[in-house]
Amino acid sequence: MFLLTNQIPFPKNYERFIELGQEAIKKNNLIEAVDYYEQAYAIQQDFPLNLVLVNIYLELGENEQALSLASEMKEKYFANLDYMEIYIQILIQNHMFIQAHSLINERILKEQSGEMRKLISLKKKIRHVELMYQEFEVGKIKELQKELDHLNTHNYYEQIAIVKKAGQLPHDEFIVIGKKILLDAHVHNLVRSWILEELASLHLKEEVQFLWRDNKKYTVIPACIGTPLDSAAYQRILLFLEKELINDDPILLVDIMEEIRLHFALLYPLADEIIKDPRLWAISYISSYSHSTAQKYQVDEEQSEIEKIKKIQNQIRLELETMIL
Secondary structure (H helix, E strand, O other), rough: OOOOOOOOOOOOOOHHHHHHHHHHHHOHHHHHHHHHHHHHHOOOHHHHHHHHHHHHHHHHHOOOHHHHHHOOHHHHHOOOHHHHHHHHHHHHEEEOOOHHHHHHHHHHOOOOOOHHHHHHHHHHHHHHHHHHHHOHHHHHHHHHHHHHHOHHHHOHHHHHHHHHHHHHHHHHHHHHHHHHHHOOOOHHHHHHHHHHHHHHHHHOOOEEEEEOOOEEEEEEEEOOOHHOOOOOOHHHHHHHHHHHOOOOOHHHHHHHHHHHHHHHHHOOOEEEEEEEOOHHHHHHHHHHHHHHHHHHHOOOHHHHHHHHHHHHHHHHHHHHHHHHH
């Protein structure tokens, strides 16, 4: 005979955890509410609950957790200006000013009727928090600036880790330091490419100089160049590869595209000037991975051009290997 106890089996279902979370909120017990909502979220990841948890994390000062959770549903936050405002607030709380500016700038370019006043207000809010950060976090800013000034003394992996922290700098400081990094021959090309892409995302409309992989200086207006994957050559290569491989060999397609994305980061922002025939570049990539698959595309009179392209692609591969080793 079993003795009855007062223990009641805990109902592990989504609705019950939501109810318990709501009860905890009414009692102003945010820690307990988070625990229940997190358990509900583990069962079912939906946007309304993501939003609730993110707001509680912000209220508790758990800014990194708020960012991590919100990032899981970026598209949902970006679909509505009110939700996007919450996402920008999260970025600001994490001192990710450059991402916040970039997000607003992108939205302004796609501005829908009636949004501009609110977008401008958000820009002012970011700027206000930046100024406060500059005034009260002088030590942190100087420490990061010092790290970035000595960027060229580190290896590639250290450089990319350090330079990504530059997004915590206020807008103006980021641009000044970014321009210096772009002309530093001892900073890896992929790191310089990342800086240039960030300046492009800020839609910087002034001319900047940068060192490219040939160690020559070039001048661009970042607002006019887009991202590495915006180039016409990339889009045409992608279109050809998807058309040819997505049904017959999707795994090969994924493998090739992973490499191509890295190559275009290194060729940025001059890929369209280098790649004159995207179709032959695509065939050359296929040939590097599967000679038998590439044979059906090759025409004798194009073979010499394909060999030239392969030589360039192999040079890029070698450059990436020596950079990252």
